[in-house]
Amino acid sequence: MNKRLKLLSIFITASLCCYAQTKEFDPSLDPNVTIVSRQPQEEWNSRYMWYPGQLAAFYQQQCARISKERCVNVGYPGKFFAKNNHAWFRKEVRLKKESSLCWEGPSDIVLYINGVKQSVSGKQAILPAGRSSLLFEVTTDDSLPCIILKGAGLENPDEWQVSMDKEHWTIPESAVMYNKPGVLPDAPQDMTARIKPLQILPMRNAEMQGKDGVSIGKNGYVLVDFFHLEMGALTFQAKGKGTITVRVGETPEEALERDDKKLEQYPLAPITLSEEGGTITLPERALRYVSLECDKGAEITSLRFDASLWPVEHQMQFETDDDYVNNLFKMSSATLHTSMHRFYLDGVKRDFLPWSMDALVSTLAGDYLFGDQQVSKNGISIALMPLDPQKSDIGIPDYPLHALFGLKQNYLRFGDLTTSLQYKDRIIQLLDFYASIVDENGFVHGNYGDRQFGYTPGWSTYNGPARKGVAAYAQIMLYYNYVTGAYFADLWKESALADRYRKLARNLKKKIFEHFWDDDRKVFINGTMNDNVTVDKRISHHAQYWGILADIFPKEHYDNLFENVLPNLPNYYEVVSYEKGYEFLAYAKAGRIKELWDHIYGVFGDWMDQGHTRFPENFMLNASRARQLVFYTRPYGLSLCHGANGIPVVVGALNGLIGFSQSSMKTNEYTIRPELLHLKWIHSRIPVKEGYITMKLNAEGESIIDIPEGCTVSIIKKSCRKPLVLKKAGEYTFKLAD
Structure with missing residues (x-):
């Protein structure tokens, strides 16, 4: 056992040295990685359209299915926007002459012209000259009801209306990447990155064969490092006798773990070998490390990891004279890209599910790094609650309050008011719902919801707040939502609605300071304990950074906050969670750039120094290596690639070092x-x-x-x-x- 640990220590040290020389953390930018060319597809000068939020609803179901098939411990609190297999698309047209119109989409599409069902073949029709009312009815079995059009000048989705019930109509949702008629929007979109091993370490009775092969003797095993932590399929050529057992993980310890009950992903079944040999492709897993163990002997060649990557354009560029800073930025960008599959996801290994806070805080960096507006909108949709929300729909009471933060970020970055108009009904319903469930002070409580999950500002809650009391930070989030609701109502030219939300915001702000501002210490206290009566006078960072982001934390007390309060909070630097993207944006807004980067170096730099290539969900600094991997009391429960913790360094570069900001009133x-x-x-x-x-x-x-x-x-x-x-x-x- 000691020899095994010694070999593992040598391997980790070697990995660290290789990491130090590496410049590209993202497989799509790594010159040693091959991007597999995809079959060319016909493209139209138009794009698929669908009911707003429905692509996210179908994507969410896909993620839930993938997660259930692969991940051991999965589950959701709360309810979300339900998928619908029926949609109608309508438009009034006036044509000078007969015109041809083609369309593509799911199999069951019916066209009505002036209310008359048309008999067509080949998904095309001749439209009559003059005025006509066009209506497409799209019905599906278990896919997104959508349509793409070509011809007659009718291709622009913004000129159509869509409904799920033929009563409530809105602007369709669409995205430029969905312009291939043969590829439905909810079909797989990933590209494949072919990754070769960075290192192969023979652990026992094994010898390397070239750069991507190994000869394994009786009861021998090897450990393989692919450097890039991604989702994908392991493939290799193998021949021999007996069986070969493959184990995978985010760390060497996990890949070498022999107790399947400790794993976060279902174990891979042993593979029976043959003397003739053949190609073995294993089911998709999230991994960086792989162990191969053979009971009788095997020859392994052509080892590769075919990683699935969401296609992106690397829009933001950032480089300095300090390679350490450059590597931190590149590692952060890669962390976010790894977690980008349909949404900005939670840990790709542990659950592969979209969560509201994770998805929305990720847009602070993702909108600039990649500019994929649809991925951001998918996150907004799952954060917005279902239609006609009820208390029983609540899972985590504060999570829907991230939606309007994401909507405003989306509007500022892309300048597209259409998104808020597409989701207008759900925005109003969300705000009115929260206004209807608050107490006499206007506060939302943490004990709402069927599952009683409670407030979840992140995992670094050693200083509180209490999960099911009245947390100050959640009330500040609600205040920010009212203010943002008024902001969009003004843009929609609905002054009465804007005035209503401004009044709610004013009243709530007054109550927040009456109940939660500590005038002696010049900070916000936590709120109340779980009994909703006992005052929780403890101080945590959550209410402070939300106060800065919402423009209610008094600027004259910034010095006290950053110089006296935060540095002296217990465990503030030792336990760091996925809310740090928001918090570091507050640091930048307050002009505390040195403190921001000192924090980055101490936490994120330390993690990079340990040889990791992606950032985790939760940092436990000064803990043992084994303790760093533990989460939910499970030995490998921590996700070592978590998109939300790819955000802080990007925020530190963009909003900190560069000092970039944008006016919300004059958005240009x-x-x-x-x-x-x-x-x-x-x-x-x-x-x-x-x-x-x-x-x-x-x-x-x-x-x-x-x-x-x-x-x-x-x-x-x-x-x-x-x-x-x-x-x-x-x-x-x-x-x-x-």
């Missing part, structure tokens, strides 16, 4: 407030709705910025009170230091 106005700290230079490209803002920031000498047409960029330098305001597209030079 952006601010750059650089804080390079020890860095000599930063080169970056930031995607915005108008195009790209490209910068070469230099601590000394000239800096360069290029801005797109249609926006205004203000550069705020520490050495100058008056900002440099750039209003025309083009390239400009300036100096950060005078």
